[in-house]
Amino acid sequence: MSDILLELKNLTVxxxxxxxxxxxxxxxxxxxxxxKIVGLVGESGCGKSMTAKSVMGILPGxxxxxxxxxxxxxPDGTVTDLTGxxxxxxxxxxxxxxxxxxxxxxxxxxxxxxIGDQVAEVLLIHKLVKNxxxxxxxxxxxxxxxxxxxxxxxxxxxxxxxxxxxRQRVMIAMAVICEPKLLIADEPTTALDVTIEAQILxxxxxxxxxxxxxxxxxxxxxxxxxxxxxxxxVMYMGRIMERASVRDLFSNPxxxxxxxxxSSIPRIGENSEYLKTIPGNIPESEKETVGCEFCLRCSxxxxxxxxERPEETEAEEGHFVSCxxxxxxxxxxxx
Amino acid sequence: MKGLAGRIIGVxxxxxxxxxxxxxxxxxxxxxxxxxxxxxxxxxxxxxxxTRTMGLDRSLPEQxxxxxxGVLHGDFGRSYYIQQPVSNLIMEALPFTIKLTLxxxxxxxxxGIISGVASAMYNEHIIDYLFRGAALLGIxxxxxxxxxLLQYIFYFRLSIFPLTYDGSFASLILPAIALGxxxxxxxxxxxxxxxxxxxxxxxxxxxxxKGLSYRKAVLVHALRNAAxxxxxxxxxxxxxxxxxxVITESIFSIPGLxxxxxxxxxxxxxxxxxxxxxxxxxxxxxGNICADLINTLLNPRLRTG
Amino acid sequence: xxxEKRQNAAADILRACLKNKAALIPGIIILIVIALxxxxxxxxxxxxxxQDLLNRLMPPGNGHIFGTDELGRDVFTRVLxxxxxxxxxxxxxxxxxxxxxxxxxxxxxxxKGATDFIIMRLADIMLSIPGMLLAMxxxxxxxxxxxxxxxxxxxxxxxxxxxxxxxATLEIRESEFVEAAVSTGAGRFRVMMRHILPNLVPTLIVxxxxxxxxxxxxxxxxxxxxxxxxxxxxxxGLMAGSSRQYLFQMPHLALAPAGMIMVLVLxxxxxxxxxxDILDPGRRTL
Numbered sequence: 016m017s018d019i020l021l022e023l024k025n026l027t028v029x030x031x032x033x034x035x036x037x038x039x040x041x042x043x044x045x046x047x048x049x050x051k052i053v054g055l056v057g058e059s060g061c062g063k064s065m066t067a068k069s070v071m072g073i074l075p076g077x078x079x080x081x082x083x084x085x086x087x088x089x090p091d092g093t094v095t096d097l098t099g100x101x102x103x104x105x106x107x108x109x110x111x112x113x114x115x116x117x118x119x120x121x122x123x124x125x126x127x128x129x130i131g132d133q134v135a136e137v138l139l140i141h142k143l144v145k146n147x148x149x150x151x152x153x154x155x156x157x158x159x160x161x162x163x164x165x166x167x168x169x170x171x172x173x174x175x176x177x178x179x180x181x182r183q184r185v186m187i188a189m190a191v192i193c194e195p196k197l198l199i200a201d202e203p204t205t206a207l208d209v210t211i212e213a214q215i216l217x218x219x220x221x222x223x224x225x226x227x228x229x230x231x232x233x234x235x236x237x238x239x240x241x242x243x244x245x246x247x248x249v250m251y252m253g254r255i256m257e258r259a260s261v262r263d264l265f266s267n268p269x270x271x272x273x274x275x276x277x278s279s280i281p282r283i284g285e286n287s288e289y290l291k292t293i294p295g296n297i298p299e300s301e302k303e304t305v306g307c308e309f310c311l312r313c314s315x316x317x318x319x320x321x322x323e324r325p326e327e328t329e330a331e332e333g334h335f336v337s338c339x340x341x342x343x344x345x346x347x348x349x350x
Numbered sequence: 351m352k353g354l355a356g357r358i359i360g361v362x363x364x365x366x367x368x369x370x371x372x373x374x375x376x377x378x379x380x381x382x383x384x385x386x387x388x389x390x391x392x393x394x395x396x397x398x399x400x401t402r403t404m405g406l407d408r409s410l411p412e413q414x415x416x417x418x419x420g421v422l423h424g425d426f427g428r429s430y431y432i433q434q435p436v437s438n439l440i441m442e443a444l445p446f447t448i449k450l451t452l453x454x455x456x457x458x459x460x461x462g463i464i465s466g467v468a469s470a471m472y473n474e475h476i477i478d479y480l481f482r483g484a485a486l487l488g489i490x491x492x493x494x495x496x497x498x499l500l501q502y503i504f505y506f507r508l509s510i511f512p513l514t515y516d517g518s519f520a521s522l523i524l525p526a527i528a529l530g531x532x533x534x535x536x537x538x539x540x541x542x543x544x545x546x547x548x549x550x551x552x553x554x555x556x557x558x559x560k561g562l563s564y565r566k567a568v569l570v571h572a573l574r575n576a577a578x579x580x581x582x583x584x585x586x587x588x589x590x591x592x593x594x595x596v597i598t599e600s601i602f603s604i605p606g607l608x609x610x611x612x613x614x615x616x617x618x619x620x621x622x623x624x625x626x627x628x629x630x631x632x633x634x635x636x637g638n639i640c641a642d643l644i645n646t647l648l649n650p651r652l653r654t655g
Numbered sequence: 656x657x658x659e660k661r662q663n664a665a666a667d668i669l670r671a672c673l674k675n676k677a678a679l680i681p682g683i684i685i686l687i688v689i690a691l692x693x694x695x696x697x698x699x700x701x702x703x704x705x706q707d708l709l710n711r712l713m714p715p716g717n718g719h720i721f722g723t724d725e726l727g728r729d730v731f732t733r734v735l736x737x738x739x740x741x742x743x744x745x746x747x748x749x750x751x752x753x754x755x756x757x758x759x760x761x762x763x764x765x766x767k768g769a770t771d772f773i774i775m776r777l778a779d780i781m782l783s784i785p786g787m788l789l790a791m792x793x794x795x796x797x798x799x800x801x802x803x804x805x806x807x808x809x810x811x812x813x814x815x816x817x818x819x820x821x822x823a824t825l826e827i828r829e830s831e832f833v834e835a836a837v838s839t840g841a842g843r844f845r846v847m848m849r850h851i852l853p854n855l856v857p858t859l860i861v862x863x864x865x866x867x868x869x870x871x872x873x874x875x876x877x878x879x880x881x882x883x884x885x886x887x888x889x890x891x892g893l894m895a896g897s898s899r900q901y902l903f904q905m906p907h908l909a910l911a912p913a914g915m916i917m918v919l920v921l922x923x924x925x926x927x928x929x930x931x932d933i934l935d936p937g938r939r940t941l
Contacts, residue, residue: 073558075550103563110561117559122552127574127650136570137560173650189560360779367780375792486928490921492872494879494895495913498902506903593787597876601899608787615791615882623795627788634783 019088020229021047021197027082028065040065041253052223052230054244062253063233067199071115072105110137114190118202120182124174131170134189141193161188180211191222198230216243237280241265249273252308259334269336271313315340357642361635368631373414376620426625431617436625447606451591453522454530462534466541471568488535493594497528497601514603525602529594533587540583544576578649585641592630671933678929681922688919692742695735734915737891741919744874745867748808753863756816764824781814790877799885804877808870816862823858827851857934864927868920875916891916
């Protein structure tokens, strides 16, 4: 049995605009090992959400997977390409094998439906229970497990009657109720307070460990990555810039973009006059660049970055980076 | 339910306003109502007697409060022309209008909702264009044109339905379609735009991530959220329907409220016209309160907060 | 300088309309209909009221495009003249109702308190009487004529417009640029004229276009019943109503004017939809 659960191979997602396909995810390779939590980190608009949505087949209207494959490895060794599945077969996998938690727990729950019914719906549509009352019992048990007080009472609540943290717990319950093998969490704590964030991260971790479930955590927050993930992919403008285990990445960030992300985390006790940021903005031009996507904002002054795209190289064991500064014969600068 | 009590009080205030407005508007008419009613060769004594029996010799405020008090007891005065209490005439006409309106509401809801949902689900598809075209045609055709076309096709050409109302259910079908046509069009348009908006809502992604098919996600999740504004629109349409009922009832000879009001206008029967107009305003107020109630019952955010 | 800016805005709207097929096509149809009704007398050598009792109820053809009616009048000519009335009824009362509704709505939103309460209750009162019946009350008092139809239509429509304008005004008032203007000490009147009214324009244009169909339909309904515009004036609704009795022998007598109404209303509805998409005054206009 392969120890990889899900593999994105050369995944390309394009948006069709004015009769032109504009790639927003550009040939991304990601592998999710069984039982591990993988972080996908980058600024907003870098394509990380699109990557996640393409797995679930819920890309917004004009976007579609234009190239590459999404391979699902079953324990018995069969491999399924999710991009080749019919809509109906894909829906069968969603909820049962893959669960998803969204960013905004208020709008991601149906405001007109009782939360208990919304969780129970997953069981009912996949016919995993015999009847409503069995579904209800299961839901109440799980609501209890995700830390919702008085689950019998809360079963009948509407989303607006719950706090943001509680709603996100409901979302998590909904995602894991069918015991999926993979949890996709798209900015699960962005809309929450810092204290609630810690609780929710802990809950996700617990859920994964208790169920031997893998997870993809999409975030722009390096702090979330450090607390939750085992390994991490850094994404910029639709491309993976660097990937490594969390420990390696934090102790030895190589790509200038990763270094920028890490140094922009405010730290307690640091005597800094102002918040460090990465200079510049994400370029607005949708034209395909010839060189490195990050060249315009990069702190390194390297001429060829503008004309040539760096290949991914292994800087140290299990630590890959797409940057000329990491290539052989180049000094890796540390501050 | 405190909000509801406030609503009802507001409605009562508005209704009193309606009484006052109609009362004044009908009385700024130049000339003496009694002499308008009787023909030219009647002696002044007769005119005076009628003026007295109709209470027209009193001052306008006196007349108004007298009338208002009467209305509160269900007394709308006596018809000049038919010589019966207005309230009796209204009660006789009411069942016909209710039957007609209910049937056309049923028609409008069924067709409006189905075509609105279909055209939202198959956005930019040929189905969408067909239904959208039909809906736009629906709101653009005069009621009388639909009615005349229906009569021409289904009575004259195909002889499926009777030409005018004869008391049977079948004879109500054409008028109901004629009257509901417009509403079906506007319901379809609103249904479509509301549903289209809901289709982009984040909870639709959740529903699909849960494993619901697109169709089920639309019908179970989005429709629930899109329904509220459509229900509110339906209440607003009651007013348009009662307007249309004047034309429909006249074309199909249905002895309902609209026909009664038209007769009142044509025979210059002021108390009857006044009574019917006020009564339709009551019906609309009632419809609005019902819509509010339904909205409160269906919308959890209103129910608990 | 300011005037130039406003002209640019108008030109922008016009340019957007010309580019947008959904606005262009109904716009062209409306222009054609207007041209037909204005230059109608040049197209036909008949008179809209002259009767020819020897040639009553003639089928289409024989020099009469739509045939003749029960008094031997040329139906095509009468449709052209009737369209004039429909267009007049489309534009005049709607414009008056938008003006009245705008004034009432802005005042209600601006002065709040008792003014707001009274204006809005008045609008509520108007809105709780079905339009047709409200018009019948006016027609009882004033008698059937073009003037009383115009008055009824203004009375029917201003309330709904006032409610929308009030909401829109409140929304604009809350926006930052108005707050900024108020904080720099701009007077109430200045804020109203310089900031609120210009921003209401898209809403008003859409309201105007979308109320035209209901004006046309109400007038035609009233005239159809014989209580609106009275002969010898010509109106499409009146024509349809008076030739109803010949529906089965000569359906075109009623359907020609009714079809003209439909073409007009459909075009204005299309145009209103397209303008709403172009100007996007927000969801409040429905």
